[in-house]
Structure formats: C-alpha cells, structure tokens
Amino acid sequence: MPDKxxxxxxxxxxxxxxxxxxxxxxxxxxVYPDADPxxxxxxxxxxxxxxxxxxxxxxxxxxxxxxxxxxxHLKVVxxxxxxFDNINRADANVHKVPFTNTADVLTExxxxxxxxTMAAAARRLWTAExxxxxxxxxxxxxxxxxxxxxxxxxxxxxxxxxxxxxxMIKKCSGFDMDILCYDAAYQNKDYIxxxxxxxxxxxxxxIQKQRTTIRYVDLQExxxxxxxxxxxxxxxxxxxxxxxxxxxxxxxxxxxxxxxxYLVNTSRGPVVDEVAIAQALKGKRLGGAxxxxxxxxxxxxxxxxxxxAIEDTCRLYPHFASAGRITRLDPHPDKGMAxxxxxxxxxxxxxxxxxxxQQMPYVVNKEAFKRD
Numbered sequence: 001m002p003d004k005x006x007x008x009x010x011x012x013x014x015x016x017x018x019x020x021x022x023x024x025x026x027x028x029x030x031v032y033p034d035a036d037p038x039x040x041x042x043x044x045x046x047x048x049x050x051x052x053x054x055x056x057x058x059x060x061x062x063x064x065x066x067x068x069x070x071x072x073h074l075k076v077v078x079x080x081x082x083x084f085d086n087i088n089r090a091d092a093n094v095h096k097v098p099f100t101n102t103a104d105v106l107t108e109x110x111x112x113x114x115x116x117t118m119a120a121a122a123r124r125l126w127t128a129e130x131x132x133x134x135x136x137x138x139x140x141x142x143x144x145x146x147x148x149x150x151x152x153x154x155x156x157x158x159x160x161x162x163x164x165x166x167x168m169i170k171k172c173s174g175f176d177m178d179i180l181c182y183d184a185a186y187q188n189k190d191y192i193x194x195x196x197x198x199x200x201x202x203x204x205x206x207i208q209k210q211r212t213t214i215r216y217v218d219l220q221e222x223x224x225x226x227x228x229x230x231x232x233x234x235x236x237x238x239x240x241x242x243x244x245x246x247x248x249x250x251x252x253x254x255x256x257x258x259x260x261x262y263l264v265n266t267s268r269g270p271v272v273d274e275v276a277i278a279q280a281l282k283g284k285r286l287g288g289a290x291x292x293x294x295x296x297x298x299x300x301x302x303x304x305x306x307x308x309a310i311e312d313t314c315r316l317y318p319h320f321a322s323a324g325r326i327t328r329l330d331p332h333p334d335k336g337m338a339x340x341x342x343x344x345x346x347x348x349x350x351x352x353x354x355x356x357x358q359q360m361p362y363v364v365n366k367e368a369f370k371r372d
Contacts, residue, residue, distance in 0.1 A: 006349050009046040010055035011038050014080050015329040018338035025346070044069045053345050057081060063088040067095035076348035080341045082106060083268060084364060085235055093368035100344030100362040102337040104163060106322035111167035113321040114230050114266045117290040118156075120315070121262050122228070123148035127312045149227070149260070149287070152176050153210060157226035159219070159248070160233035160267065161188050168230055169195060169214065179214040182222040184243035192216065223256040228264065235268035251276040260287040266321040269294040278304035281313050290315040
C-alpha cells in the first residue's frame, strides 16, 4: 500500500471498477467528467497543481509544456491505449517521466474486429441492410441487385506482423486463406512456420479442400496479389527512426492493388492517405475500404471519405476496434485496458519491482531510466 495519498487526474472516465482500485488504495482521484477531452490548458493546470499521476487517452496532447508544468512532482503518465502518438517521448525522457500503455490486452479484440470488418465490407452487409431498411428490396434474384465477395479461399495481405497482425493471421488461416505477410521491422518466421504446419495438417486431414500457404514477401507483392489488405503497423513519421509508415498506403501503393481488392485499416489513421483512398474508390481502382481510424479524429465533416459517391464501398467506424466490454473495462491487468492502465500507474507510484523502471512491464520509455 502507498505510504502517502497520491493525487491523480484522469482526463477520461476509464470505468468505475478500475478507478475504484485507486480509491481503495487511498488515492485522491479526480476524473474529468465530460465525454469530450479536456482542453490542454486544463491538463496543464491540473499538473501544475501538483498531481503525481496522469491517466490519459490518445485525445490528449502530452508534450514539453505538460511535462514542464509537472517538473518535480509529476511521476507517471498512464495511457489507456496501445499507441502513444499523443505523448512526446523525447519530452518525457528529458523530464524523466515514465509513461505506460496497455499493449496485449486488446490484441484479440482488435484482430477480430479487423476480420469482421473485412468480411462485412466484402459481403456488402451495410448495403444489403440499407436496401431492406429503405424498402427497396423487391424480390429475390440470384445476382441482382448486387453480389458480395467471399472471404474463404481468397488471399489476404497482412501488413505488419506485430501482436495484432499475428492474431489476424490466426483468424484468416481458419478461413482457408492464402496469406502474404509484410513487415519492414521484424519477421516472426517461427510463428509463420507454425501457421504453415497447421495449414498443411488441415489439408492433409481433409479439413480444407485446397492447400494454402503463408509467407513473407515485399510490400509490392503483398499488395499486388491480395484480395484483402489488412493494416497493422505503428505510425512512424519521417525522421522518427525505423521505416516510416506515414501514408504507407498512398496513390502509388494503391495502384499496385487489384481494382477488386478491399483495404482494412485498424492501426493508425495517418498510415493511409485518405484523399488517395477516396479517389481510388471513386475511380473504381479499389473494391472497397473499411477504416476505423483517421488522420483527424473525429472525422471532419468535409472529409473526402464522406463523399456520397463512395458511400456503398467505404465503411467508416469510430475508432472502435478494441471496443469490447472486457477489453476496454475489465479491471484485471491481464484482461482489460482499464486494469492495465491502472496497474501501470500503481507500479510507478508505489515503486513496485523494487522501484526499477526497467522491470516494470507496462512502461514504454525505459531508455530514459537506464542505469550507468
């Protein structure tokens, strides 16, 4: 238990079961009450007032201005997300403030959403439901007014083979899909080999009728030969190190794709060029797109993705991929984002793991705390 009453400001209500854990430990907890994010000026004001910890979301810009306001007393920023594009890592390191995230617990929820979204776009579920709701369904016909595309037996490109990409591979393999993988940073060849063994076993035991394969290829091959493309890469801008992924999907790479292909993005909005996506759909150079993340959120009213001309081929979702009840709200750190967020906060404030930041599993910027 803490030897003092830590003060924590949460920029969002992350669920009462998880927040109650902090209250029961004697924390002085203030939660911003509105559904919309607090203005940055309010976050700075709270930090200046002497809070020990911040609970944040992707909506909050946490940079040098915030860290400077907390100089001497802000001990941790706990992020309710896997991504941390909103947190300036270099600024956090300068001010020696560890920040945590909630990786792993949303892996399966996000991957299943990506798969469901891919299938829904291909089978044109929204268009079909709209037909019924608008009372335009006249009679049954074998191919009118439209047909969808099957997922089973097709080829899917998995762009990014981190945790979520691997979970997506697992799901696609169950639908007898050939899988082309691309990852500029790391190739998990052991996992891909294991999936191939499962594919071979399914074929050899007559569970599936056609032999399927999985392999790593370059980006152009992955995009060129796939019926479906699912994006699972982090956002890396030019100059940030590694292979940049900003606008990885652009006019050039879209032209590599089949005109019948479907694109799904559940990673980060700026990974795709939204103007290029809209133009490709409008020009019928892409079969369909399903996007859960955008370059600017919420999606602006004048976004080209809202063009009525592409309404039937462009599915738009509200950053919803991990929005399962257990994944978002469960207070256990091995099950829910809320539980992992709170545990990351507690680890730092209460000096768990002997106070060694390097050993704390949910801290992201461990490099700032290396011992000489």
